[in-house]
Amino acid sequence: MLKIAVNGALGRMGARILQLACHSQDFGVAAAFEHPGHAMLGKDLGAALGLGESLKVKIAPLSAKAMKPAEVVIDFSNAEGALQCLRQALRARKALVIGTTGIGAAGCEEIQEASGVIPVLFSPNMSVGANFLFEVARLAAARLKAGYDIEIIEAHHRLKKDAPSGTARKIAEVIARERGWDLGEVAKYGREGFTGERPKDEIGIHVIRAGDIVGEHTVMFSGPGETIELKHTALSRDAFAKGALVAAQFLSKKKPGLYSISDLLKS
Incomplete structure (x- = not known):
C-alpha cells in the first residue's frame, strides 16, 4: 500500500484523488493539506470529503514535518501553492507529483533544480489520453508540413483561473519543437480586428471558458481542401x-x- 499526501486536498482535483485513494486497497492517505485560513483546517478528512466515516487524518497546513508519514506527495493547488509544496517536499525528501498548471518560467526552473534531489513528476495533464494526444500532435506536425495551418482550441469550466491551459501550452510546445520554431515567435493567442493574412509559420491558440466543461483540447491541421482534427475530451x-x-x-x-x-507511458 502506497502512502500519499495531497496538497490542495479539498479542491476539485485533490478531493477526487483522495476519494479514489480511500476506496482503493493500493493506497493509504497519510496527510491532507490546505492553505492557512481554510475553514476545514483541523477537521477530519473523511467528514470533509463526505465519506460518512472518520479517516483519522486531520486537514492540516502544509509542512515538511506533516509529510513525513507519506511516501509520495501529490499537488493540485495553484502556482504559488505548488512551489511551496515543492520546497516542503524538498525539506522532507519526498517524491512529488505536480499536476498544478499556471507555473511560470522561474517556478519551472525551481522544479528542475529540486529534481536533482528528489523525484518529481510534473505534467500539465495527468490523463493518459491527453498525453497520447501530445505524441499524435507531434507526429502530425512532422508529417503535415507544406500548406497545413495549425490551430489549438481548448475549453474548460468557467472557474479555471489560468489561460490558455497548461495542456494547450504543452501541445503548442511539442509542435513548435518538432517544427524547429520558437514558440514565443509563432504563437498567436486569439485574433481580433484587421489581422491581415495568416502567416505561414503560426500556431493559433484559442480559449473557451464556460459552464462546467471538464476539459477539451482540439488540434487542427488545416490544408488545401481538408482539415484534420485531433481531439481529447475529459468526461470527468x-x-x-x-x-x-x-x-x-x-x-x-x-x-x-x-x-x-x-x-x-514508456515504462
Whole structure:
C-alpha cells in the first residue's frame, strides 16, 4: 500500500484523488493539506470529503514535518501553492507529483533544480489520453508540413483561473519543437480586428471558458481542401485523478529526476 499526501486536498482535483485513494486497497492517505485560513483546517478528512466515516487524518497546513508519514506527495493547488509544496517536499525528501498548471518560467526552473534531489513528476495533464494526444500532435506536425495551418482550441469550466491551459501550452510546445520554431515567435493567442493574412509559420491558440466543461483540447491541421482534427475530451475528473495516482505509484520507484506522464507511458 502506497502512502500519499495531497496538497490542495479539498479542491476539485485533490478531493477526487483522495476519494479514489480511500476506496482503493493500493493506497493509504497519510496527510491532507490546505492553505492557512481554510475553514476545514483541523477537521477530519473523511467528514470533509463526505465519506460518512472518520479517516483519522486531520486537514492540516502544509509542512515538511506533516509529510513525513507519506511516501509520495501529490499537488493540485495553484502556482504559488505548488512551489511551496515543492520546497516542503524538498525539506522532507519526498517524491512529488505536480499536476498544478499556471507555473511560470522561474517556478519551472525551481522544479528542475529540486529534481536533482528528489523525484518529481510534473505534467500539465495527468490523463493518459491527453498525453497520447501530445505524441499524435507531434507526429502530425512532422508529417503535415507544406500548406497545413495549425490551430489549438481548448475549453474548460468557467472557474479555471489560468489561460490558455497548461495542456494547450504543452501541445503548442511539442509542435513548435518538432517544427524547429520558437514558440514565443509563432504563437498567436486569439485574433481580433484587421489581422491581415495568416502567416505561414503560426500556431493559433484559442480559449473557451464556460459552464462546467471538464476539459477539451482540439488540434487542427488545416490544408488545401481538408482539415484534420485531433481531439481529447475529459468526461470527468476521474481521468486526471486516476492518472495522478498511477503517477504516484510510478514515482515511488524512481530515483531523483524530472519525469512526465510520457515517461510513465514508456515504462
